[in-house]
Amino acid sequence: MITLNLNVNGKDHRLEIEDHMRLLDVIRGPLGLTGTKEGCGEGECGACTVILDGNAVDSCLVLAAQCEGKKIVTIEGLETADGLDPVQQAFLDNGAVQCGYCIPGMVLSAKALLDKNVAPDDNEIKEAISGNLCRCTGYDKMVKAIKTASEVMQERGEQK
Amino acid sequence: MSTLKSVGQRIQRKDARAKLTGTALYPQDIEMENCVYGATVRSEIPHGYFTLDLTEAEKAPGVIRIFTAADVTGHNVHGVLFKDHEVLCARKVRRVGDPIAFVVAETQAQADDACALVKVSYEALPAVFDPKEAMKEGAPQVHDGKDNLIYHYKCRRGDVTKGFADSAVVIEREYVSPFVDHVFLQPESGLAYMEEDKVIVVASTQYPHFDQIEVAEAIGWELEQVVILNPVVGGAFGGREDISMQIHLALATIALGRPVKTTMAREESFYAHSKRHPVFMRLKVGAAEDGKLLALEAELHGDTGAYASWAINVMRKAGVHITGPYEIENVFVDSYSVYTNNPYAGAMRGFGATQVPVAYEQHMDILAEALGMTPYEIRMKNLFRKGSVTANGQVLTESVPLETCLEILNQAMNGGSEAAGLDAASSGTKAVPGSDSAAVQERSVTEHA
Numbered sequence: 001m002i003t004l005n006l007n008v009n010g011k012d013h014r015l016e017i018e019d020h021m022r023l024l025d026v027i028r029g030p031l032g033l034t035g036t037k038e039g040c041g042e043g044e045c046g047a048c049t050v051i052l053d054g055n056a057v058d059s060c061l062v063l064a065a066q067c068e069g070k071k072i073v074t075i076e077g078l079e080t081a082d083g084l085d086p087v088q089q090a091f092l093d094n095g096a097v098q099c100g101y102c103i104p105g106m107v108l109s110a111k112a113l114l115d116k117n118v119a120p121d122d123n124e125i126k127e128a129i130s131g132n133l134c135r136c137t138g139y140d141k142m143v144k145a146i147k148t149a150s151e152v153m154q155e156r157g158e159q160k
Numbered sequence: 161m162s163t164l165k166s167v168g169q170r171i172q173r174k175d176a177r178a179k180l181t182g183t184a185l186y187p188q189d190i191e192m193e194n195c196v197y198g199a200t201v202r203s204e205i206p207h208g209y210f211t212l213d214l215t216e217a218e219k220a221p222g223v224i225r226i227f228t229a230a231d232v233t234g235h236n237v238h239g240v241l242f243k244d245h246e247v248l249c250a251r252k253v254r255r256v257g258d259p260i261a262f263v264v265a266e267t268q269a270q271a272d273d274a275c276a277l278v279k280v281s282y283e284a285l286p287a288v289f290d291p292k293e294a295m296k297e298g299a300p301q302v303h304d305g306k307d308n309l310i311y312h313y314k315c316r317r318g319d320v321t322k323g324f325a326d327s328a329v330v331i332e333r334e335y336v337s338p339f340v341d342h343v344f345l346q347p348e349s350g351l352a353y354m355e356e357d358k359v360i361v362v363a364s365t366q367y368p369h370f371d372q373i374e375v376a377e378a379i380g381w382e383l384e385q386v387v388i389l390n391p392v393v394g395g396a397f398g399g400r401e402d403i404s405m406q407i408h409l410a411l412a413t414i415a416l417g418r419p420v421k422t423t424m425a426r427e428e429s430f431y432a433h434s435k436r437h438p439v440f441m442r443l444k445v446g447a448a449e450d451g452k453l454l455a456l457e458a459e460l461h462g463d464t465g466a467y468a469s470w471a472i473n474v475m476r477k478a479g480v481h482i483t484g485p486y487e488i489e490n491v492f493v494d495s496y497s498v499y500t501n502n503p504y505a506g507a508m509r510g511f512g513a514t515q516v517p518v519a520y521e522q523h524m525d526i527l528a529e530a531l532g533m534t535p536y537e538i539r540m541k542n543l544f545r546k547g548s549v550t551a552n553g554q555v556l557t558e559s560v561p562l563e564t565c566l567e568i569l570n571q572a573m574n575g576g577s578e579a580a581g582l583d584a585a586s587s588g589t590k591a592v593p594g595s596d597s598a599a600v601q602e603r604s605v606t607e608h609a
Contacts, residue, residue, distance in 0.1 A: 033182070099395040100175065135343055
């Protein structure tokens with residue numbers, strides 16, 4: 001067992017975990033945040049994507065012990081008192097959600113992109129979600145949704 | 161006209177918000193108090209008799225009980241058309257991946273580890289992997305006492321001998337479509353628990369009402385005592401039409417009185433569920449000088465692997481669709497569903513209609529080339545239109561917009577490049593350059609109104 005300090009969705013946690021646990025296991029297990037999904041366990045599908053210190057990562061490929069002192073955002077951390085994150089809202093409005101299993105990872109990959117580059121072009125969007133598989137093949141609406149979110153975020157930025 | 165509430169409106173999917181916030185619960189996301197975990201031992205050979213030695217596995221840490229065929233309290237069978245699957249194989253396996261035992265332990269890791277300690281001794285039998293071989297006299301019998309050939313669809317229309325004799329060109333080719341997996345993104349997971357005298361099975365499924373019957377028959381309980389709860393389904397595409405672990409979970413929770421859960425890793429998911437039927441297609445088509453199709457003869461062998469699942473429906477659909485959307489006076493089709501020792505095949509998007517275009521559309525291009533026509537011209541010559549009669553006798557009385565569709569594509573491609581054609585294919589009339597598309601659309605609406 002090892003002790004692990006993590007900041008998840010803005011909240012500090014001190015956890016006793018097994019040495020071999022993946023970040024995914026800690027998130028879904030002790031933290032109980034089941035919005036993060038496991039699709040393949042080998043970094044192919046992106047369903048387990050979370051944001052780790054600002055970068056989208058496959059949490060199935062990250063050993064939990066590597067995350068000491070790091071900041072993690074999961075899908076549960078996006079909605080605020082003001083409502084859904086612009087990416088979530090845009091996915092909802094654009095009908096970009098089907099079976100939903102890829103959605104948390106897809107949304108977080110988009111969020112990580114827009115936080116760094118608020119006005120990406122189509123190719124940048126496609127590259128950012130290239131590690132996230134949607135087996136329902138709803139990519140077209142997702143790209144549209146991410147563009148919508150980008151516009152909303154730019155407008156909000158100008159208003160500030 | 162009054163405004164409709166849903167039709168023609170942009171409405172939000174009911175469960176989309178829960179899926180976007182991470183609150184939608186798939187079976188793997190549900191935990192229950194006092195829960196135990198199951199893992200499945202699967203066959204490693206395609207065909208053979210086996211015996212089990214559970215001694216080591218039963219002593220492994222955390223193991224509570226190992227279920228085998230002897231523990232199935234009702235009928236040890238299931239299957240959507242034929243009851244040809246065993247809940248847990250009793251003495252013979254028919255494919256790699258057949259379930260042999262269900263190990264229940266205090267944790268999922270302990271159950272997984274104990275699976276490796278179950279000793280399976282095999283007496284291998286000759287196996288068959290090709291449906292045409294499997295139909296031959298003396299081929300290995302996949303199901304004891306039962307023919308490997310389980311279905312033969314015939315379509316007979318007109319006189320193909322005359323049709324070929326009248327043809328300027330006759331082309332014969334063979335085509336093969338492969339096994340395909342659905343790879344729904346959410347691997348199989350489920351849990352079961354008792355609620356008074358009822359057993360509750362939670363699983364992502366395409367057929368809760370079918371599952372209820374299959375679970376009840378296999379455990380030997382009344383239908384009313386079995387409840388199937390279908391929470392969020394993470395994709396299916398046909399791959400969740402057959403039973404996966406529902407019966408194993410029900411048997412275990414009834415025997416142990418504790419909630420039982422199991423979740424498959426991606427690799428096991430590939431072993432557990434059905435595949436798209438591979439189809440071996442021999443196609444012979446004759447056409448007149450002007451491109452008019454005069455005769456079609458086809459022989460389709462569908463490999464359903466070790467179990468039938470929907471093999472009959474799939475190969476019937478393949479047999480119906482092998483003529484493509486084309487009018488042909490003389491047709492002679494034989495379509496077969498055949499057992500082999502391959503992974504079993506079942507429902508997958510298109511259900512037999514998806515395999516056959518690989519043959520008939522390539523064939524149309526080959527015929528066009530032989531006749532010095534364009535692929536467009538030969539298709540326009542033969543398309544189903546309103547009033548057409550299909551080879552199996554259906555009169556198409558409405559909505560046959562194929563001609564309009566091809567006209568739009570042709571317009572897009574003549575105006576520019578192949579890329580423009582592909583654009584038109586995916587985006588419709590919007591992509592037609594300089595477009596007359598409004599006129600085309602309008603005509604289409606009038607025609608099919």
